[in-house]
Amino acid sequence: MSLIDEDEALIAAALKGSAYAWEKLVKRYESKIYNHGLRLTGNSSDAMDLMQEVFLGVYRNLHRFRGDAKFSSWIFRIAHNKAVDMNRRKRLMTSSPKFSSEDEGDEFEKFPGRTNLEPEYRLVSQELNTRILTMLNELSMDQRSIVELKVFQSLTFDEIAELQDISANTVKTRFYSALKKLKVVSEKENVLS
Amino acid sequence: MSCPKTQYLLHEYFSEDLSAVARDELDRHLSGCAHCNAELESVLLVQRDMQQWQEQSVPHWDRGRELFRREHRAERPLSRLWLSWQWLPTAASLAMLCVLLFNVNVVSNESGFSVSFGGSAGANIDLRASMARFEQAQRDEMQQLVARVESRQDSNNVQLLQAVMEQTQQSTADSFDQMYAYFEQQRLLDLQDMRAGYEQLVDSDYETIRSLQQLVNYVGYQGDIR
Numbered sequence: 001m002s003l004i005d006e007d008e009a010l011i012a013a014a015l016k017g018s019a020y021a022w023e024k025l026v027k028r029y030e031s032k033i034y035n036h037g038l039r040l041t042g043n044s045s046d047a048m049d050l051m052q053e054v055f056l057g058v059y060r061n062l063h064r065f066r067g068d069a070k071f072s073s074w075i076f077r078i079a080h081n082k083a084v085d086m087n088r089r090k091r092l093m094t095s096s097p098k099f100s101s102e103d104e105g106d107e108f109e110k111f112p113g114r115t116n117l118e119p120e121y122r123l124v125s126q127e128l129n130t131r132i133l134t135m136l137n138e139l140s141m142d143q144r145s146i147v148e149l150k151v152f153q154s155l156t157f158d159e160i161a162e163l164q165d166i167s168a169n170t171v172k173t174r175f176y177s178a179l180k181k182l183k184v185v186s187e188k189e190n191v192l193s
Numbered sequence: 194m195s196c197p198k199t200q201y202l203l204h205e206y207f208s209e210d211l212s213a214v215a216r217d218e219l220d221r222h223l224s225g226c227a228h229c230n231a232e233l234e235s236v237l238l239v240q241r242d243m244q245q246w247q248e249q250s251v252p253h254w255d256r257g258r259e260l261f262r263r264e265h266r267a268e269r270p271l272s273r274l275w276l277s278w279q280w281l282p283t284a285a286s287l288a289m290l291c292v293l294l295f296n297v298n299v300v301s302n303e304s305g306f307s308v309s310f311g312g313s314a315g316a317n318i319d320l321r322a323s324m325a326r327f328e329q330a331q332r333d334e335m336q337q338l339v340a341r342v343e344s345r346q347d348s349n350n351v352q353l354l355q356a357v358m359e360q361t362q363q364s365t366a367d368s369f370d371q372m373y374a375y376f377e378q379q380r381l382l383d384l385q386d387m388r389a390g391y392e393q394l395v396d397s398d399y400e401t402i403r404s405l406q407q408l409v410n411y412v413g414y415q416g417d418i419r
Contacts, residue, residue, distance in 0.1 A: 017265040019258060026256040034251045048252060055257055128245050135242075151243045156209045172204045179236040186239055 007071040015063060026055055029072070033079055039148055040083045040141075042133050050086055054079045076153060077163055080145065087141050131189065138185045143178035150175055196228045203233060 007028070013021030033054050037047035057078045065074055136144050142164075149155045149163065157175070161168040202219055205211055211219070223230050291297075298309045 014261075019261050019265065022261050023256050023258060030251050030256070031248060035246070035248055038249055039246070044249075044252065048254065051251070052254065052257075056260075059257055059261065129247055129249065132243060132246050147243065150207075151240055152246065157207070158210075169204075172207065175207060176200065176204055176236070179239050182239045182243070183235050186242060 008067055011062060011065060011071065022059075029075055030055070032072075033075065036076070036079055036148060036152070037083065039133065039136055039152065040144060041086070042137050046086065050079070050082055053082045053086070057082060073159070076149075080149075080163055083145065084141070134189070135182050135185045139178050139181060143174055143181070146171055146174050147178050147182070196226050198222065198226075199229045199232050202229055203236065206233060 007025070010021045010025040010028075014025060030051060034047055034051045037050035037054075038044060041047050041050060054075065058075055061078075065071065136147065139147065145164070146160060149160045150157070155163070157168045157171045160171045164171070202222060205215065206219060223233060295310045300307045300309070
């Protein structure tokens with residue numbers, strides 16, 4: 001049985017009330033969603049919140065999943081929407097527009113309160129991960145989301161465009177800008193270290 | 194030295210739908226353009242850096258298990274066994290109603306059972322006679338029972354009265370004994386007091402007599418002197 005078929009079998013069983021199937025389905029995707037959230041939000045507590053919101057959304061809408069698309073695409077679409085909502089909520093809660101505008105005009109879309117590293121952030125054990133999070137932290141939410149989908153989820157530009165409801169060219173431009181910015185940050189990091 | 198094609202070419206480099214011809218052209222340009230090549234290498238290096246991400250393990254959470262169980266327990270359908278026997282109470286009630294409505298009689302005799310629907314006049318008379326006999330028997334039994342209860346109650350009352358009287362007599366005798374002892378004690382105390390008073394009176398009289406004798410002696414002495 002392929003992974004997609006297995007997903008569909010688990011979904012069907014969960015819809016019939018099997019807690020075991022639901023848990024197995026969650027276990028298959030929780031790590032991907034959590035790490036996705038960690039890279040997007042930069043801290044574990046927000047990543048946990050995001051992951052729980054995503055699975056709650058999946059649970060509430062499981063009966064609407066028709067199997068037209070892959071379950072993984074569907075769940076990442078939910079994750080993307082939840083991340084955007086969470087980012088918007090956090091921006092509303094901390095409304096001080098003190099972000100620098102040295103590069104893009106959408107710099108304000110960064111997760112607020114991220115200029116100082118949070119305790120959870122410092123707790124990330126792997127040095128590589130810490131470095132990657134530091135670099136991603138310099139990107140806007142749009143750029144970070146595209147890098148996430150392209151580099152970590154291996155989506156095509158067309159798929160990202162459809163997911164984010166923008167043109168493929170815009171996706172390409174943002175991706176390239178993000179890589180350039182990451183390059184600058186990486187060079188700075190290398191100089192400092 | 195910069196190249197005007199860098200941005201466009203690198204956009205296209207990451208496209209998945211680039212045709213073979215365009216891909217060849219791109220490769221050709223990259224091999225001849227140091228700037229574009231360096232730019233591509235640097236962004237690819239960044240991409241490789243990103244891909245070094247190590248999966249973080251998920252902190253413990255309940256995976257929505259409680260929510261799932263709570264909601265599905267509420268919606269859990271009735272078991273097949275219950276569904277298959279659900280009609281039984283209704284059918285039993287209906288059968289009992291039919292028995293009452295159609296006045297079903299089931300008579301057992303030596304030849305077996307006979308079932309009849311509806312009541313007959315003869316049967317009603319027999320029923321009334323048996324009801325009257327039953328009522329009389331019940332009445333007799335009730336009277337016997339009442340008589341037994343009354344006699345038992347009388348006996349209990351007599352026993353109770355005797356016990357109360359015995360108790361009263363005993364307490365009265367005790368009271369008289371106590372009163373007698375008290376009076377006797379008081380009488381002894383009074384005798385002692387009287388004796389003491391008498392002795393005191395005797396002593397007083399003796400003193401008086403002595404005084405009178407002294408007075409007499411004194412008067413006699415004075416008479417002798419004159």
